[in-house]
Amino acid sequence: MRLSSLGYLIKQGAGNIWHNRIISLASFCIMTVSLLLIGFTVIFSANIDMFVSSVENKNEVIIYIKDGTSEEDIDILGDKLKSTANVASVYFYSKEEAFEDIKKDMTDAEEIFSYLGDESPLPDSYRIKIADIDNMSPTLIAIEKYDNIEKVKAPIDFVNVLTGLNTMITVVCSVILVALIVVSFVIISNTTRASVDMRKREIHIMKFVGATNTFIKIPFFFEGLMLGLLAGLASYLLTWAGYDSLLSVLSSETTVFKAMGISGFIPFARFSLYAFLGYIAVGAVISSIGTVLSTRKYVKV
Amino acid sequence: MQALIPCIDDMIDIEHVSVTYGETAALRDVSLRIDDGEFAFVVGENGAGKSTLIKLLIREVMADDIRDPEPHITVNGYDLIELRQRDVPTLRRTIGFVFQDFKLINTMNVFDNVAFVLRSIDAPTKYIRKRVPQVIGLMGLGSKINQYPDELSGGEQQRVAIARALVNNPQLIIADEPTGNLDPRAKIETMKLLKEINDKGTTVMVVTHEHDLVKRFGGRLINIKEGVIAYDGMI
Numbered sequence: 399m400r401l402s403s404l405g406y407l408i409k410q411g412a413g414n415i416w417h418n419r420i421i422s423l424a425s426f427c428i429m430t431v432s433l434l435l436i437g438f439t440v441i442f443s444a445n446i447d448m449f450v451s452s453v454e455n456k457n458e459v460i461i462y463i464k465d466g467t468s469e470e471d472i473d474i475l476g477d478k479l480k481s482t483a484n485v486a487s488v489y490f491y492s493k494e495e496a497f498e499d500i501k502k503d504m505t506d507a508e509e510i511f512s513y514l515g516d517e518s519p520l521p522d523s524y525r526i527k528i529a530d531i532d533n534m535s536p537t538l539i540a541i542e543k544y545d546n547i548e549k550v551k552a553p554i555d556f557v558n559v560l561t562g563l564n565t566m567i568t569v570v571c572s573v574i575l576v577a578l579i580v581v582s583f584v585i586i587s588n589t590t591r592a593s594v595d596m597r598k599r600e601i602h603i604m605k606f607v608g609a610t611n612t613f614i615k616i617p618f619f620f621e622g623l624m625l626g627l628l629a630g631l632a633s634y635l636l637t638w639a640g641y642d643s644l645l646s647v648l649s650s651e652t653t654v655f656k657a658m659g660i661s662g663f664i665p666f667a668r669f670s671l672y673a674f675l676g677y678i679a680v681g682a683v684i685s686s687i688g689t690v691l692s693t694r695k696y697v698k699v
Numbered sequence: 700m701q702a703l704i705p706c707i708d709d710m711i712d713i714e715h716v717s718v719t720y721g722e723t724a725a726l727r728d729v730s731l732r733i734d735d736g737e738f739a740f741v742v743g744e745n746g747a748g749k750s751t752l753i754k755l756l757i758r759e760v761m762a763d764d765i766r767d768p769e770p771h772i773t774v775n776g777y778d779l780i781e782l783r784q785r786d787v788p789t790l791r792r793t794i795g796f797v798f799q800d801f802k803l804i805n806t807m808n809v810f811d812n813v814a815f816v817l818r819s820i821d822a823p824t825k826y827i828r829k830r831v832p833q834v835i836g837l838m839g840l841g842s843k844i845n846q847y848p849d850e851l852s853g854g855e856q857q858r859v860a861i862a863r864a865l866v867n868n869p870q871l872i873i874a875d876e877p878t879g880n881l882d883p884r885a886k887i888e889t890m891k892l893l894k895e896i897n898d899k900g901t902t903v904m905v906v907t908h909e910h911d912l913v914k915r916f917g918g919r920l921i922n923i924k925e926g927v928i929a930y931d932g933m934i
Binding site for chain 2: 399400402403406417599600602603604605606607608609610611613
């Protein structure tokens with residue numbers, strides 16, 4: 399095909415959008431909303447993944463040792479912990495060290511500490527890190543069976559909430575993604591159908607003068623492609639504005655998130671290029687496939 | 700395999716062709732030959748089979764698959780029984796069409812309506828810019844090249860439609876009721892134009908039910924009645 403013909407067909411596709419502007423605008427809006435939902439779902443999921451990772455990095459489990467346990471038994475417990483599956487590291491935190499640390503942290507309470515004397519009232523403990531946070535529960539169950547343990551303190555509830563939330567979000571997002579892709583296909587298909595109806599006379603004449611099927615269908619393909627690209631671009635800009643605004647609101651609540659072990663959110667700049675390429679690619683692919691399928695159905699040549 | 704016959708004198712050659720829609724026979728064992736450069740009128744009542752004949756010539760419908768006698772259709776050297784679907788556009792590029800309702804695109808001006816044909820077959824832009832004004836000029840519409848169809852009279856619109864049919868240098872022009880929507884003067888003008896085109900060597904087939912025009916211009920008359928050729932001769 400000649401370059402000039404391609405230019406002509408692209409112009410025809412753009413012309414279709416203009417002549418069919420009401421339905422094109424509706425398709426553009428619905429596709430943009432679909433892409434935005436897809437984008438925000440992915441971004442939300444990525445943030446949850448980051449939260450889980452940050453919690454995984456701080457996944458310290460404290461194992462308090464019963465008072466009066468001999469040094470030999472403490473060492474045996476340490477060895478057992480080291481050989482336990484899914485334990486990444488083991489650190490012995492003596493009661494003296496714990497007492498010194500607490501004194502350093504609570505400088506205002508010197509008077510209280512003076513009453514306590516030099517002997518630490520705190521228990522000895524082991525601090526261990528878990529390799530795979532998803533398997534934290536079975537690891538803790540195994541550890542709790544060991545001798546000379548007073549108490550095991552782990553962020554298990556929060557971890558369970560986060561991992562549960564992540565699984566739920568993944569499932570919900572997948573369902574939403576599929577539904578939105580289907581909706582986008584239907585929308586593009588209807589837009590193409592409207593354009594085909596609008597250009598019925600032209601298609602009829604083109605058939606009589608010997609235009610090939612491909613030549614007749616190409617303007618509809620470009621129409622869909624342009625709508626998809628425009629929706630992708632709009633989604634990117636809206637995500638940029640929306641996500642930055644959301645982050646500025648959430649950043650005022652840093653203390654709450656820090657208390658939850660969440661150090662921050664993924665800044666837009668870090669995934670800006672991926673978001674741009676992703677939106678453009680998804681918009682283009684969905685609209686192109688939708689248009690090709692619907693021209694096959696509606697353009698009888 | 701390209702379904703071309705190497706040597707032809709006949710523009711249209713149909714033998715033992717029947718076309719049936721469901722239970723209704725639109726054409727029944729029709730045989731017809733129109734020579735290259737001939738001018739022929741095809742007349743007949745509504746439902747006689749005229750439209751089916753046109754559809755058959757552009758491979759919009761297929762002849763019934765009958766073994767004995769086997770049907771045969773060639774148009775401008777294309778064997779339509781053997782022609783592959785993907786080669787149908789190539790056949791149609793050798794035929795120019797003129798319709799009763801002109802079938803002009805109201806959002807395009809005269810130039811674009813005519814150029815549309817060449818654009819549809821991927822012709823070079825340089826050729827389009829040269830050829831289109833030339834054909835529009837031949838139709839006497841040079842001064843109206845930038846006007847839109849609704850700014851033209853019925854006769855002028857039909858001349859644009861004829862320019863569109865001619866622009867690709869077709870060997871055959873099929874005019875389907877070309878004077879149906881025109882006033883008496885425009886009817887005569889249109890028929891004269893088609894005769895002039897025929898005089899320059901293009902085969903012209905005019906499908907009409909206007910017997911007055913047929914009598915006035917004379918020539919070959921093919922009368923279709925209930926799917927069969929009831930009369931084929933000169934008047």
